[in-house]
Amino acid sequence: MEPDGVLEPPSLVELSMRRIRHEILSGALAPGERLIEEQLTQRFGTSRAPLREALRSLGQQGLVEHLPRRGVRVAELSREDVDELFGLRDVLEHYAVKMALPVSGPPDLTGLAKALDGMAAAVQTDDALSENEAHRRFHVALVALAGHRQLLLVYEPVILKLQLYMAANLRREAEQRAPAEGVERHRRLFEAIASGDPVTAIEALNRHGARTYIG
Secondary structure (H helix, E strand, O other), rough: OOOOOOOOOOHHHHHHHHHHHHHHHHOOOOOOOOOOHHHHHHHHHHOOOHHHHHHHHHHHHHEEEEOOOOOEEOOOOOOOHHHHHHHHHHEEEEEEEHHHHOOOOOOOOOOHHHHHHHHHHHHHHOHHHHHHHHHHHHHHHHOOOOHHHHHHHHHHHHHHHHHHHHHHHHHHHHHOOOOOOHHHHHHHHHHHHHOOOOHHHHHHHHHHHHOOOOO
16 A cells, blocks of 8 residues: 555556456366466556466466466366365365354354345345455355364365366356345354354354255
């Protein structure tokens, strides 16, 4: 932030990263699709240096893969990879909830509440990218309730690798169900955790974890 409190404009790296990320998570760029630097620099009106830095950051987020001597492509995981990652996500989230509850007083659900509000606002404005990001923040905030730094460090790469598939699932769900139903599923989980009862929370997490739309 600048001294007068005005936010600095996003860098070329940030702008390139946002645009590619949006195209990947919206489905405009498909899993496995090659990303040609020359084409992207022409489309974005930028040079190779910021584009390469943006692609490097997206690689760290699990959205693109850098292949030796073959360039960069949108990340593509096998069905087995996805199943394993969702299984690992479920194990880590169950462990986090068991560590977080019960507590002597009401749990601090500020992070969960903000993410839930973000999902609801994104549904109202039909902003699928923001909904997906709020969805990811909700699950990270859930694990953060455990107050276990090493657990969070293990969890975050898992949820990042899954964000492409979570976005695809949100799109499928929107096609088959009311747009607000995804928000309600997370609201029910939020309320179960807010109860402070670990049994109630785990039961809600089990119901929430059903992966109906994984393709």
